[in-house]
Amino acid sequence: MTLAEMETLVYARPASLTEMPTHYCPGCTHGVAHRLIAEVIDEMNLRERTIGVASVGCSVFAYNYFDFDWVQAPHGRAPAMATGVKRVLPDRVVITYQGDGDMASIGMGEVVHAAARGENITVFFINNANYGMTGGQMAPTTLPGQKTTTSPRGRDVETQGYPVRAAELIATLEGASYVVRRSLHDPKNIRLAKKAIRLALETQVRGLGFSLVELLSICPTNWGMTPVQSLKWLEEHMIPYFPLGDYKIHPAVAEIKV
Amino acid sequence: MARELWKGNIAIAEAAVRAGLEAYFGYPITPQTELLEYLAMRMPELGRVFVQAESELGAINMVYGAACTGVRVMTSSSSPGISLMMEGLSYIAGTEVPMVLVDVMRGGPGLGNIAPAQGDYNQIVHGGGHGDYRPIVLAPSNIQEAIDLTMLAFDLAEAYRAIAVVLLDGSLGQMMEPAEMPPMRPLKTTYPDWAVRGAIGRERRVLSSIYLDPPLEEEANLRILRRWQQIEANEVRYKGYYLEDARFVVVGFGTAGRVALSAVRAARAEGIPVGLFRPITVSPFPDQVLRQLADQVEGFLVVEMNTGQMLEDVLRAIEGHAPVEFFARLGGVMPLPEEVLDEIKRMTTAPLTMDGHPRERWLQRMLQPA
Numbered sequence A: 001m002t003l004a005e006m007e008t009l010v011y012a013r014p015a016s017l018t019e020m021p022t023h024y025c026p027g028c029t030h031g032v033a034h035r036l037i038a039e040v041i042d043e044m045n046l047r048e049r050t051i052g053v054a055s056v057g058c059s060v061f062a063y064n065y066f067d068f069d070w071v072q073a074p075h076g077r078a079p080a081m082a083t084g085v086k087r088v089l090p091d092r093v094v095i096t097y098q099g100d101g102d103m104a105s106i107g108m109g110e111v112v113h114a115a116a117r118g119e120n121i122t123v124f125f126i127n128n129a130n131y132g133m134t135g136g137q138m139a140p141t142t143l144p145g146q147k148t149t150t151s152p153r154g155r156d157v158e159t160q161g162y163p164v165r166a167a168e169l170i171a172t173l174e175g176a177s178y179v180v181r182r183s184l185h186d187p188k189n190i191r192l193a194k195k196a197i198r199l200a201l202e203t204q205v206r207g208l209g210f211s212l213v214e215l216l217s218i219c220p221t222n223w224g225m226t227p228v229q230s231l232k233w234l235e236e237h238m239i240p241y242f243p244l245g246d247y248k249i250h251p252a253v254a255e256i257k258v
Numbered sequence B: 001m002a003r004e005l006w007k008g009n010i011a012i013a014e015a016a017v018r019a020g021l022e023a024y025f026g027y028p029i030t031p032q033t034e035l036l037e038y039l040a041m042r043m044p045e046l047g048r049v050f051v052q053a054e055s056e057l058g059a060i061n062m063v064y065g066a067a068c069t070g071v072r073v074m075t076s077s078s079s080p081g082i083s084l085m086m087e088g089l090s091y092i093a094g095t096e097v098p099m100v101l102v103d104v105m106r107g108g109p110g111l112g113n114i115a116p117a118q119g120d121y122n123q124i125v126h127g128g129g130h131g132d133y134r135p136i137v138l139a140p141s142n143i144q145e146a147i148d149l150t151m152l153a154f155d156l157a158e159a160y161r162a163i164a165v166v167l168l169d170g171s172l173g174q175m176m177e178p179a180e181m182p183p184m185r186p187l188k189t190t191y192p193d194w195a196v197r198g199a200i201g202r203e204r205r206v207l208s209s210i211y212l213d214p215p216l217e218e219e220a221n222l223r224i225l226r227r228w229q230q231i232e233a234n235e236v237r238y239k240g241y242y243l244e245d246a247r248f249v250v251v252g253f254g255t256a257g258r259v260a261l262s263a264v265r266a267a268r269a270e271g272i273p274v275g276l277f278r279p280i281t282v283s284p285f286p287d288q289v290l291r292q293l294a295d296q297v298e299g300f301l302v303v304e305m306n307t308g309q310m311l312e313d314v315l316r317a318i319e320g321h322a323p324v325e326f327f328a329r330l331g332g333v334m335p336l337p338e339e340v341l342d343e344i345k346r347m348t349t350a351p352l353t354m355d356g357h358p359r360e361r362w363l364q365r366m367l368q369p370a
Helices: A030-043 A058-065 A078-088 A100-106 A108-116 A166-171 A187-205 A227-241 B008-018 B033-045 B056-067 B079-095 B121-125 B143-160 B170-174 B214-234 B254-269 B287-294 B309-318 B337-349 B358-367
Strands: A050-054 A069-072 A093-099 A122-127 A176-183 A210-216 A245-249 B003-007 B023-026 B049-052 B073-077 B099-105 B136-138 B163-169 B176-180 B238-241 B248-251 B274-279 B281-283 B299-304 B324-328
Touching (some): A030 A093, A030 A122, A050 A058, A050 A078, A058 A093, A078 A093, A078 A122, A078 B056, A093 A187, A100 A166, A108 A166, A122 A166, A176 A187, A176 A227, B003 B008, B003 B143, B008 B033, B008 B073, B008 B170, B023 B056, B049 B056, B056 B099, B254 B299, B309 B358, B324 B337, B324 B358
Parallel strands (some): A050 A093, A093 A122, A122 A210, B136 B163, B248 B274, B248 B299
Antiparallel strands (some): B003 B176, B136 B281
């Protein structure tokens, strides 16, 4: 038996990802999130029908890594831009990929109203508790006491307020059909995150309205930790403040079997 | 087709529909709201897209997304709302996707008022959003022209992958006049090779305004500039009245030009050899024609409903080859034909000067009424 005959392909790059190496820092969970989304798009055979809306932040170049059509939104405006694309092309699958600074701060108005309108789009919300691209400033999701470059003594809630729990907030809106929070800190949770991504896209494909998957993520570079320390910090500090769970499952979405 | 009575805002809305508008996104603001209201009824009945956005920020970014799919898209607003759209306009310009914007100007700055004004001239004509770009700006002075220029705006935006603005003031948006509406044009069935509509059977496409590598951004800037030079060469539009034997010329755009025309006609009735030059494209500005006129006449009078924003473009265009005077009313106050007639008479009788700035002389007259 030759070596070639013994080879069995058990793992490959999803067709929805390009061959380009990412610019993300070592250990960053953006790569995991990208791969999960690409795998689900492959599995659902949506690659040619999908249009991504990139945001501003570390994921500004997401369009380089996914092998389907993309547009690039101004900071925070991805849900509005996605609305424009989706309304013109209702049979396409329109996704946004946004960080916490982008979606939960400057873009809070756009995402809330896209959800309120029940726009049939899917938002992937990467929450790593700081502004990564600009070098680790305080985000709306920065935890009380967490040190960032603009909360150098730790976030003081008396003067800097409290973190925004985006999934819980969006879940209050009638137009939102599927709103969950998952985490990317270990294999079990990564599998659960993939299932949520699948359900979110199923929600859209079936025309059931707005879907949002919040993914708790790490930022080793700006947190000043190793990737392993970061994963542990996420589990010990972020999850207590941002509990994982299903915040809105429309009855029609609950019936989806995948 | 018969002439009918059309209100400005609604005429523009229907003209856009007939030009093939497929998606409209807007937000209420006086004095343009009727445009939004009309399309709220009209677009869904034709199976086309209408969304009332949560803000002008939302509206312009919905336009941005829809423009990326290659269909004809539009939004409309008035001065304070236009300010909020500047971010999106810059991105749209940087991404080189076509769109039409209608600005029904009101008094400002700030919340200002809801009366007619032309104070957005600089913001619209000379940018407003960040970076190097220039929109095509069409300035109608009556309802028929508003209809025709709205149709044209879609063609120009598409031909040059540019932003085309229909710039008018609140009085034109609100007034009714008889006008003829052109027939309905068919919607497009093919889309440009840059349109993002899903990578079905082709390589993926990306539309973005980001060029992180400076030489690539420089190249993009040069591409946009070269396209602008074509626009300058091909798309300058203006209208002249009584210019053949005119020794003096009034310059005004939009409603100021219309008021000035009444004054020019009254002056002609009194035998004063004055004409009117009305830029229709205030961007590209009709530099060369004005420069030629400057060699033929004894003086210009620029009339505006702002503090002389277009005046600076006139002065630049004529390069000091003729004296210029200025007259304006501000803050939502309309100039009256009688006032402009007085200014024409003053210009044609008093000695004209090349010294000082016309705005300064006008201000002196404003502050010390005779």
